[in-house]
Amino acid sequence: MTLTSEDFLLAAKRAEISALKQLLVSSGLVTWVTDLIHELQRERGLSNIYLVSHGQRFARQRLDELEATKQAECVFREALSLLELDSDSPSSARLFRSLSFVLHCLDELPALRLQINAQKLTADENTRLFNRTISGLLSVVFEAAGSVSDPDITHALVAMFNFVQGKEYSGQERALGVIGFAMGEFTKKQQIHIKTLQDAQQRCFDIFSSQAKAMPVDQWRQAESSEAAIEFNKLRNMIARFSHNDTLPTAISEVWYELSTHRIDDMRAIEKELEADLFHLCQQKIAKAEEDLRLHDNHVRELTDIDEPPTSVLSSFPDSINDPVKLTMMPGFNTNVASSISELVQRQAEHLEAMRDELRQARQALDERKLIEKAKGLLMQNQNINEEEAYRQIRQSAMDNKKRIIDIVRNIISVSDMLQLNDGDSTSLE
Template sequence: MTNTQPRPESMSASQLSSQDFLLAAKQAEIHSLKQLELSCGLVTHVTALIHELQRERGLSNIYLVSRGSRGGDTRAHQLGLSTFAVDAFREALGSLELNSMTSAATLLNRIAVVLHRLDSLDALRQQVNAREIAAANNTDEYNQLIADLLALIFEAADISGDPQITQALVAMFNFLQGKEYAGQERAWGVIGFSAGEFSKNIIDRLNGLQYAQQRCLDIFSDVASTDALHCWESQTNDSSYSELARMRQMIRRYEPGEQLPTTMAEIWYELTTHRIDAMQRCEQRLAQELLTLCEAKIDAAEMDLQQHHRQLATLSDTVPLSSLGDEDDNADTTLNIGPGVNVRVARSIFDLVQHQAERLRELNDALGQARQTLEERKLIDKAKGILIKSRNITEEQAYRQLREAAMSNNKRMVDVAANVISVAEMLDG
């Protein structure tokens, strides 16, 4: 005999039981995980698109600073790869069930912003083709687009209701953010070497970007899986890293007025690209790990649901819920069982409900820990916004001021950010 109880939505309020809500809770969990799986699938396309845009940004700068004499053919090939990645991203958006994403308003808004920027990408490329935009402005345009794409990953982590998936997304976000800072370092270094000289502003930018990279990789190391960490560590054992370190040192020691060979731009680009490509290999590992984790979570939840169905069906088949009398005169009265309900059945259902409640409590506790890094990021972003508005500075300058304040006072950036927010709120009050 199978369990033929009607679905909760077809029942009146008086007919609904604890079993109905227990099964509905598990079904809701599965639905949430499947939506999260779609979001994580989108994230993998976001990572691929970011990588192609990072390469396009660097090659566009070489083309601009050299006045079109270098990097033209390579850039033309890269434009094709970037366009393919854009099309794949747009196609992935079609798999999202927008009507079901009721708790993802911020994520959906971020997607709208990204699509708007992607619509303007062709115009930016035309400006580069005609050399009607400065390399610095070109870099800023690509930086903003990539920042908006990274924000999609951040929002996906923020709406995740599973601690392990949240932690995997946090690891991926910080790794990709570090990779983006590496890409910006490549872009600004190309500008300096292509021009044969470095301004103090560019040197300061490069130093700040190196610090920011390390900060992101430190956070990644704290939350990433063992396999992900091993992947990154295995990629860093390479002689090109020592060559890159030497070129970084050359930039730090640069004296105003000194002239550098412009051919070093290609060497810098190759070394930094080698590092970024190594990061992409780990990025692909992180993306696959994320999708595998989503699939495993859904499989486990569906198995739990089937087990609940079997247990409840067995109970209803062997002992009717409305059987008269109690089997155990010494039954646990804390169950608050009404007259005429079988004690063993009620206790079995009670145990299932308690087990589910305890599991959800543990998940919420773990989720809180996994989201701590996200909350710290929000504080830093809020503090940056305050500095940008109050001091009329750029986002990069605001970040640099927070970083320098943290370093000079031997504090964490999040603590400095919290102080900035506290002072601002006090002044507003």
């Protein structure tokens, strides 16, 4: 059987529907991932207070949170059974690697909790180990954002990823602040670390605001101007102004935890809105694609009733979507039929062209984020520093050289690639 242009039009639409349905499953996975992240963030903060106070503070709240975290983990593990493990796409490979790492980290949590119970862990070590697990979960959201080809959904996922990442930096700030207030003092290193986390939050929330719809952005602005947020910022200023001669009442640690938790809970409510919007957006896209398929299919069926079927019109396809289609007809050819198929082809071409332009814009923030993460990883590996210090160096270099952060990042990656190439040349000469 000879395949025609309309066959491929229908096949393309079916493939689009299949991809959207799989994305619907992925969006559900994102919801369960963020649920688990939220509970792990709370457990991390409570565990720090428990450790620094030698088990005297928040023992009951920590036990309650352990149950909430375990429940979120069970739901997350059950959700993984909905994924198609036989997918061979590159994006699926990256997603599956992230999930493998996450499951490994989750398997280690029971041993970590036993160490906390026995007070055999410092708060800093506890924070680092929880950060590792949460970072893995964030990569799952990140890979979901990177595998989408629909611009509207890409905008939604980029907004969500940056908001979730900003919330994690907020959780790290809460965990680090708890340690300092519970100890009654902040080291200079802790102060710099907290300031770096605050700057990282702002960067994430700026990207979120540029990609999200107006309503969640307004919700976030209202949350940041609330009375609780104002009180929280007063404690932030207290940390920034602290000097080694000062002393802080250790009871402030609970106030800090409550205020920062109130702020993070506000973020969680916005997260829930973003998740619901993403889910509904996927459903709308599927419904629209299925309706388009039905109309296309009906149109093609009508054309099969014509005695003399049309030849392919792809040879007369316009050089540009702005140019009109010019058809060269054979004698006796049905021009109405040819025009009908041509309209279907041209509409599909216009749709794809518009999607490409939108997707190019929507993915810019995501692509830049990938480069930033790569540059941070290179600095962390080569200089043996943590993520926050790596980003602080990048940001400081951008300020000193009066360049954009993305320009500094590209330069770091370029220099690293050049050094690797030179090392390879040296090895081959030997």
